[in-house]
Structures are given as C-alpha cells and as structure tokens.
Amino acid sequence: MRRTLALGLAGAVLVFAAAAHATIRPQYGMSRVVLGMTKAQVRARLGSPIGSGGGRFFYARVWVGFRLGRVVEVTTTRSTERTASGVGVDSSESEVRRSYPSVVCAPSGGFRRCRLGSGRPGTRATDFLIGHGRVLQVTVQLLPK
Secondary structure, eight states: OHHHHHHHHHHHHHHHHHHHTOOOBTTTEETTEETTOBHHHHHHHHOSOSEEETTEEEETTEEEEEETTEEEEEEEOOTTOBOTTSOBTTOBHHHHHHHOTTOEEEEETTEEEEEESOOOTTSEEEEEEEETTEEEEEEEEEOOO
C-alpha cells in the first residue's frame, strides 16, 4: 500500500514538474520570448544574438522575427522545449493531434504543417512543421494582417 502511494506521488510530482518547465506556450510565446516584445526586451531575456538579418535575431536553434520593432514570430528546433502537454520537436504527428484535438494538419511545401489557431490574418497561431512523421520545428506567430 505504501509503495503504491509512493509511486503515485512520484508520478504526480513528475507531471507537475514537466508542466512547470514547459517552454512553449501556444499562441503566446516560447524560449522566454513573448509575442509583442521589443528587440531590447528580447536581448534582455536571451542576450546578444549570434546573428541577425531579414528582420530576425538568430540564437542557437531559436530565431525571433520582428515587424515594426515587435516580436511577431518565435521558432525553435530545440527538442528540449515542450508544451505543457509534452509536445515539441521530435514528437509524432499523432502526439500533436492527441494533445491538441483542434489542430488542423495539411501538406505544406513538401512537409506537413499542423496549426493551432484559425489562420486568419492578424490572429495568433502555433505551427508544428512535420517531416517523416515527426515535428521538426515549432513556430509561435502573429499572422500578418
């Protein structure tokens, strides 16, 4: 009885710990960057980028896109970044679908894209780019109007 209780408690701690360390917040942000931040705020959070150009800051396996000086896109290929439900790079398409029943998946330029959000101009969206059945990158973005 004590052993079962201890195992149950340990499992609960792991679930809460995973949720507490989730870094991808669909339609909001990831990698400690939130949509709408300024360039100065991004630098304060992530430090100096390793590169920049085309309206983007580049960090190790993360890039941040700007429009009118504000964050409109954050993309990662880091497998350590996960949503609260555990979805991220290297997750399967079925895991994405199971975690987000409203996601819409379709072919996109030789890959598959599973999108959370309506996709309407001016709205927020989270895209899971999938190749060979696995998530390759995750993007949280504000779609252009």
